[in-house]
Amino acid sequence: MPALSLNRSPLFARRPPLAAKSTIGLLAGSGRFPILFAEAARRQGLRVACVGIRYEAPEELRDLCATFQLIGVSKLGAMIRAFKRQGVGKIVMAGKVTKSVMYTPWRIVQLCPDFRLLHMWYRTLRNDKRDDSILLAVIAEFARDGMTFASALDYCPELLVKEGLMTRRPPTPAERKDIEFGWMLAKEMGRLDIGQSVAVKERAALAVEAIEGTDRCIERAGQLCRAGGWTLVKVAKPRQDMRFDVPTVGTSTIENLYKARARVLAIEASKTIVIDLPEVIELADRYGLTIIALPNTMASDP
Numbered sequence: 001m002p003a004l005s006l007n008r009s010p011l012f013a014r015r016p017p018l019a020a021k022s023t024i025g026l027l028a029g030s031g032r033f034p035i036l037f038a039e040a041a042r043r044q045g046l047r048v049a050c051v052g053i054r055y056e057a058p059e060e061l062r063d064l065c066a067t068f069q070l071i072g073v074s075k076l077g078a079m080i081r082a083f084k085r086q087g088v089g090k091i092v093m094a095g096k097v098t099k100s101v102m103y104t105p106w107r108i109v110q111l112c113p114d115f116r117l118l119h120m121w122y123r124t125l126r127n128d129k130r131d132d133s134i135l136l137a138v139i140a141e142f143a144r145d146g147m148t149f150a151s152a153l154d155y156c157p158e159l160l161v162k163e164g165l166m167t168r169r170p171p172t173p174a175e176r177k178d179i180e181f182g183w184m185l186a187k188e189m190g191r192l193d194i195g196q197s198v199a200v201k202e203r204a205a206l207a208v209e210a211i212e213g214t215d216r217c218i219e220r221a222g223q224l225c226r227a228g229g230w231t232l233v234k235v236a237k238p239r240q241d242m243r244f245d246v247p248t249v250g251t252s253t254i255e256n257l258y259k260a261r262a263r264v265l266a267i268e269a270s271k272t273i274v275i276d277l278p279e280v281i282e283l284a285d286r287y288g289l290t291i292i293a294l295p296n297t298m299a300s301d302p
Helices: 018-022 035-044 076-085 100-101 106-110 115-123 132-142 173-191 214-224 252-257 277-287
Strands: 022-030 047-053 067-071 089-095 146-151 197-202 204-208 232-235 262-267 292-293
Touching: 022 035, 035 047, 035 089, 047 076, 047 100, 067 076, 076 115, 076 132, 100 262, 115 132, 173 197, 173 204, 173 232, 173 252, 173 262, 173 292, 197 214, 204 214, 214 232, 214 252, 214 262, 277 292
Parallel strands: 022 047, 022 089, 047 067, 089 146, 232 262, 262 292
Antiparallel strands: 197 204, 197 232
């Protein structure tokens, strides 16, 4: 009988290290979403290796993640190397990133991007700097090093809101018309990759979201409609990539709507994240705000 070769036997075949099998990478921006994802991943027995965007990622992630490192938003190469050192093969994005930083004065000096980002920027994004284009280019750059991105919602799907009226107060007939009108506008904005939210009063657009984000859009609508009673419609893009930029609302959204004298928040069911749902509903009811989640096909029939 020939001698048994341990190197060739399937019983002794080289296996990937345990950390590589059980580690999930987290590329974290601001807000509660990265924290909720890290908690969900830990409950599922996963080791979370986190790279947080400097000045954005919450410090609470240090205690929730196996590793935690802050890296500047323009250091793409450093992010890739940090994940590779942890044996990460799959990554999720969670949390907001301040997009207006791209247009800071002397941005090359202020942000000091590394070679990997500069190469990606001028190779891929010279003529197209829309949100989806930037994020897809980042995903492609990670893929060059063998890392793929998944949706954080694969790990915590309970954060997606279900269809229905969420608060005690239903929308009035006039507000239903504003929802329908705003839904049409917001979907078209999403198709053009401009933003996801629009503020409406009496079927007139008060403010639309662009690079500044939803909170600033809400603030501007309040300044322009001192009488109040307006509606915010926030939807997913028609071809929403659930790996990134999923519409998200939380208690801070409700506080800002109340300060700006809004009356209704309409969101898209199964495509919108609601952070701390019980607290959001309790706060909205306290302020007399309406929150309704609608399927895209039924936007005109709440």
